[in-house]
Amino acid sequence: xxxxxxxxxxxxxxxxxxxxxxxxxVETVKHxxxxxxxxxxAATTLGDGCAESIAVMERLxxxxxxxxxxxxxxxxxxxxxxANGALVHALNYDPIGTNIGHVGVVSxxxxxxxxxxxxxxxxxxxxxxxxxxxxxxxxxxxxxxxxGRRPSETFLxxxxxxxxxxxxGAGRAFGLDAKDMENAFGLAMMQMAGSRQITMGGDxxxxxxxxxxxxxxxxxxxxxxxxxLTADVDVFGEPAGLYPAIYGGGCDTEALVENLGDEFFLTQxxxxxxxxxxxxxxxxxxxxxxAAGGLDVGxxxxxxxxxxxxxxxxxxxxxxxxxxxxxxxxANSIPFCxxxxxxxxxxxxxxxxxVGLTDEAALAAAARTSYGLDDQIRGAKIRVVMNSGASHNxxxxxxxxxxxxxxxxxxLTEKFRDCCRNGATGLSGERIDALVALVGTFERxxxxxxxxxLAGGDAI
Numbered sequence: 108x109x110x111x112x113x114x115x116x117x118x119x120x121x122x123x124x125x126x127x128x129x130x131x132x133v134e135t136v137k138h139x140x141x142x143x144x145x146x147x148x149a150a151t152t153l154g155d156g157c158a159e160s161i162a163v164m165e166r167l168x169x170x171x172x173x174x175x176x177x178x179x180x181x182x183x184x185x186x187x188x189x190a191n192g193a194l195v196h197a198l199n200y201d202p203i204g205t206n207i208g209h210v211g212v213v214s215x216x217x218x219x220x221x222x223x224x225x226x227x228x229x230x231x232x233x234x235x236x237x238x239x240x241x242x243x244x245x246x247x248x249x250x251x252x253x254x255g256r257r258p259s260e261t262f263l264x265x266x267x268x269x270x271x272x273x274x275x276g277a278g279r280a281f282g283l284d285a286k287d288m289e290n291a292f293g294l295a296m297m298q299m300a301g302s303r304q305i306t307m308g309g310d311x312x313x314x315x316x317x318x319x320x321x322x323x324x325x326x327x328x329x330x331x332x333x334x335x336l337t338a339d340v341d342v343f344g345e346p347a348g349l350y351p352a353i354y355g356g357g358c359d360t361e362a363l364v365e366n367l368g369d370e371f372f373l374t375q376x377x378x379x380x381x382x383x384x385x386x387x388x389x390x391x392x393x394x395x396x397x398a399a400g401g402l403d404v405g406x407x408x409x410x411x412x413x414x415x416x417x418x419x420x421x422x423x424x425x426x427x428x429x430x431x432x433x434x435x436x437x438a439n440s441i442p443f444c445x446x447x448x449x450x451x452x453x454x455x456x457x458x459x460x461x462v463g464l465t466d467e468a469a470l471a472a473a474a475r476t477s478y479g480l481d482d483q484i485r486g487a488k489i490r491v492v493m494n495s496g497a498s499h500n501x502x503x504x505x506x507x508x509x510x511x512x513x514x515x516x517x518x519l520t521e522k523f524r525d526c527c528r529n530g531a532t533g534l535s536g537e538r539i540d541a542l543v544a545l546v547g548t549f550e551r552x553x554x555x556x557x558x559x560x561l562a563g564g565d566a567i
Contacts, residue, residue, distance in 0.1 A: 111341045111343075111344055112341070112343050112344070112360055112363040112364050113289060113292055113340070113341045113342050113343055113344070113348075114285070114289055115363070115364045115367060116243055116246070116271070116275070116292070116363055116364070116367070117275075117285050117286075117288035117289035117291075117292060118285040118288075119239075119242075119243075119367050119368055120239045120243060120275040120278060120279055120288050121278070121279065121283055121284050121285040121287075121288040122285065123235055123238065123239055123279070123368070124235065125231040125232075125234065125235050125550070127368065128234070128235070128238060128371075129371070131374060132238065132371045132373065132374060133234060133238075133550060135371075135373060135374050135376060136214075136234050136237050136238045136241065136373070137234070137546050137547065137549055138202075138378065138516070138519060139202050139210070139211055139214050139215065139237060139241055139373075139376060140214075140215055140233075140234075140237055140546055140549070141519070141520075141523050141542075141543070141546045142201065142202050142211060142378050142519060142522070142523065143195045143201055143202065143211045143214060143215040143216070144176065144215065144523070144542070144546075144562055145522060145523035145524075145525075145526035145527060146194070146195050146196070146197075146198055146200045146201045146211070146526060147176040147177060147191060147194035147195045147215075147216075148176065148177045148194075148526055148527050148529075148530035148531075148532070148534070148562070149198055149200070149456060149525075149526035149527070149529040149530055150177075150193075150194040150195070150197040150198050151176075151177035151178070151194060151530050151531035151532070152529060152530060152531045153197075153198060153434065153456060153459070153460055153529060154193070154194060154197025154198055154315060154316075154434075155197060155312035155313075155314075155315035155316070155433055155434050155435045156193060156197060156312050156313055156315045156316035156435075157190075157193055157194055157197050157315075157316065160189065160190050160193040160194075160316055160319055161175055161178065161180070161190050161193075161194075164182055164186040164187070164189050164190040165180050165182060167182065167183070167186050168182055168183065168186070169182055169183025169185075169186055170183050172184050172187070172220075172223060172224035173186075173187035173188070173219070173220040173221075173223040173224050174187060174223060174559050174562070174563040175187055175190045175191060175194075175563070176190075176191050176194055176562050176563060177194065177530055177531055177532055177562070177563070177564055178531075178532075178563060178564050179563055179564050180563075183224075184220040184221055184223070184224040184277075184326050184330070185220070185323045185326045185327045185330070186323070187216075187219075187220040187223075188216050188217050188220040188221075188273075188277070188319075188322040188323050188325065188326040189319040189320070189322060189323035190319070191215070191216035191219065191220065191322065192212065192213065192216040192217070192273075192316075192318040192319040192320070192321065192322030192323065193315075193316035193318060193319035194216075195211060195212060195215060195216050195318055196209060196211070196212050196265070196315070196316070196317065196318030197315040197316055197318070197435075198315075198382045198434075198438065198456070198459070199315070199379075199382060199383055199384050199435075199438040199439070200379050200381075200382040200383075200456075200526070201318075201379070202214065202376045202377065202378055202379070203376065203377045203378075203379065203385045203508075203509075204244065204245055204248040204249075204252070204268075204375075204376065204377075208244070208247075208248035208251075208252070208264045208265055208268045208269070209265040209269065209318070210241050210244050210245050210248070210272075210373065210376045211241075211376070212244075212265060212266070212269045212318040212321065212322070213240050213244060213269045213270075213272045213273035213276060213318070213321055213322055213325060214237050214240045214241040214244065214272070214276065215237060215240075216273075216318070216322040217240060217272075217273040217274075217276045217277040217321075217322040217325040217326050218233060218236035218237045218239070218240050218276035218277060218279065218280050219233065219237075219555075219559075220277070220322070220326055221236070221276070221277040221278075221280035221281050221326055221329060222236055222280040222555060223555070223559055224281075225280055225281060225282070227554065228280065228554065228555050229552060229553055229554060229555070230548075230549035230550055230551065230552030230553075230554075230555060230558075231549075231550050232280070232555075233280075233549070233555050233558075234549055234550060235279060236276050236277075236279040236280040237276060238371075238373065239272075239275045239276050239278075239279040240272045240273060240275055240276025240277075240279075240325075241272065241276075241373040241376065242272075242371055242372060242373045243271055243272040243275040243276075244268065244269050244271070244272030244273075244373075245272075245371075245372035245373045245375065245376065246362055246363050246364075246367075246372050247268045247269075247271055247272065247349070247363070248264070248268050249359070249362040249372055250343075250350065250358045250359050250360050250361075250362040250363055251264070251268070251350075251354060251358050251359075253359055253362055254357065254358060254359045256354070256357065256358070260303070261302065261303050261304075262301050262302060262303055262353055263301040263302070263303050263305070263306065263317060264301075265301075265317065265318075266300065266301030266317040266318070266320065266321060267299065267300070267301035267349075267353065268349075269318075269321040270295040270296065270298065270299045270321045270324055270325060270328075271292055271295055271296075271325075271342065271349075272321075272325070273295065273321045273322050273324060273325020273326070273328075274288075274291040274292055274294070274295035274324070274325040274328040274329055275288065275291070275292075275325075276325065277291075277325045277326045277328070277329035277330075278291045278325075278328075278329040278332065278333075280329075281329050281330070281333050283329060283332055283333060286339070287332040287333060288332070289339045290331075290332040290336065290337050290338045290339055291325075291328045291329045291331075291332040291338075292328075292338075292342045293328075293337075293338025293339060293340045293342055294327070294328035294331050294332060294336065294338045295321075295324055295325055295328040295342075296338075296340070296342045296348075296349070297328075297338065298320075298324035298327070298328065299321075299324070299349070300320060301317065301320075305317070306420065306439065310431075310433070310435045310436040310439050311433070311435070311436075312433050312434075312435055314435045314439075315434070315435040343360055343363060344360075375510040376510070377508050377509045377510050377513065378508055378513065378514050378519050378522075379508045380507050380508045380514050380518065380522070381444075381453075381454045381455075381508075382438060382454070382455070382456050382458075382459055383437075383438040383439070383444055383454060383459070384421060384438060384439050385506065385508065385509070386418050386421050386439075386441075387421060387438075387439070387440075387441050387444050388503075388506025388507065388508060388509070389414075389485075389486030389487040389503040389504065389505070389506040390412060390414065390441045390444070390445050390486075390487035390489060390503070391444050391445065391448045391454050391506070392448075392503045392506050392507055393445075393486075393487055393488065393489040393501035393502060393503045394444075394445045394446075394448035394449045394489050394501070395448045395452060395453060396501040396503070397449060397489060397491055397499045397500075397501050398448060398449050398450075398451075398452045399452065400499060402449060402491065402499065403493075404449060404450050404468060404472055406493050406494050406495070407449070407472060407475055407491055407492070407493060407494075408475065408492045408493055408494045409475050409476075409477065409491075409492040410442075410445060410446070410449070410472065410475050410476040410477070410489065410490075410491050410492075411476075411477055411478075411479065411489070411490040411491075411492065412441060412442065412445060412476060412477070412478040412479070412487065412488070412489055413478070413479045413480070413481050413484065413487065413488040413489075413490075414441065414478065414479075414480065414481075414484075414486075414487045414488075415480065415481065415482050415484060415485070416480045416482050418441065418487070419478075419480055421439055421440065421441045422440075422441050422442060422478040423478075425442065425476070425477070425478065428440040428441065428442045428443060429442045429443060429446075429470075429473040429474055429476060430443070430470060430473065430474075431443050431464060432464075433464070434459045434460060434461070434464070437458070437459045437463070437464055438459050441478070441487070442473050442476040442478065443469070443473050444458075445473075445476065445489060446469045446470070446472035446473035446475075446476065447463075447466070447469045449472055449491065450466070450468045450469045450472055451469070456525065456526070456529055484502070484504075485504040485505070486502065486503045486504040486505060486506065487502070487503060488500070488501070488502045489501050489502075520543060523539075523542075523543065524539050524543075527539045527542070531564075532564040538561060541561060542558075542561050542562065545557065545558055545561065546558070
């Protein structure tokens with residue numbers, strides 16, 4: 108492709124057709140849709156900041172173009188994208204990218220809001236829009252992750268690196284041509300944010316809804332571009348595009364265009380088995396392995412956690428991480444979730460609720476945690492020392508749910524069912540079955556109206 112990487116990605120996003128998608132890509136996109144929807148529905152009751160987000164977006168209103176998931180409420184497309192983006196990521200349970208970032212943050216909320224606003228969209232149309240959002244996001248992430256670089260110390264990759272994917276997915280649903288898609292990228296860059304300051308010192312509840320902002324920005328960018336506003340700049344290049352401005356250069360920007368259209372990076376997406384940051388998963392799995400061997404948690408003297416330096420933020424400040432103040436903080440605490448896994452043999456949605464945060468047995472175990480840093484290891488090591496002097500050890504390099512160790516389709520489907528059962532609408536088993544079947548055959552659906560009605564909580 109001629110031109111810069113921004114132009115190449117814009118052309119790809121505008122011109123991708125369903126027939127261009129290999130069958131494994133279609134299946135992965137349908138899994139992303141199902142997983143993102145499940146996370147959103149569970150967050151209607153369990154997600155920090157979601158009730159406030161829904162209430163404010165409903166108050167802002169606008170034309171009743173797009174549905175807020177898990178409700179029967181319809182608002183303007185950017186407002187629905189905000190609410191649904193908050194819902195999808197609030198539980199930190201949504202699909203992840205390659206080592207860093209969250210592909211799932213924008214792979215459903217922005218494309219769905221735009222598609223519903225346009226009207227007349229088929230299942231294939233939505234699959235393509237979601238594929239565009241996921242692929243652009245995966246490539247923006249890969250330009251950082253495949254260099255082996257650590258994420259930015261000062262920006263949240265899960266928010267910062269998703270703005271262009273949101274604009275691409277929404278733009279594809281709105282039918283933007285390549286030039287307008289390029290303008291949408293420029294307009295998305297103007298709204299780009301994601302300071303890591305929100306995570307420093309314990310993760311306040313607002314951290315949970317950072318997914319709202321790129322989705323709203325992406326839909327707004329696409330709408331402005333469709334209205335004729337130009338912003339055709341190289342959003343990735345020198346001197347002040349994404350990578351030089353945030354990462355000081357040194358990123359592998361060829362990842363943005365390498366085999367574009369022939370190879371799909373979105374197939375490397377990971378689906379989470381636990382409702383926490385994926386940075387916790389090796390430690391959680393190691394703790395589960397130890398617990399499965401039989402453990403008298405009342406006899407634990409010390410729990411020693413060893414992780415690479417780039418995971419220290421999920422261990423420190425230790426006192427706050429041992430006793431998190433809210434669900435968002437709990438889902439980002441290695442000490443707390445390791446304690447949960449040792450005490451209960453698993454970490455579930457109930458563990459990161461208000462009730463779960465007061466679990467005295469887990470809090471007592473968490474108080475015995477300490478952590479060390481070792482950049483010679485991958486993943487996490489856990490050593491549990493008993494009062495007798497005996498110890499139990501486990502080391503997990505790549506956590507379950509990573510692209511190296513994907514969870515099964517059966518487990519993904521059961522995760523969706525569990526999320527639905529925790530949602531505000533209290534979906535019946537029949538309705539959950541209908542959603543699973545519908546998403547599984549999305550490419551054969553003549554319109555998305557029934558999906559939206561099921562997902563939105565309308566009476567059927």
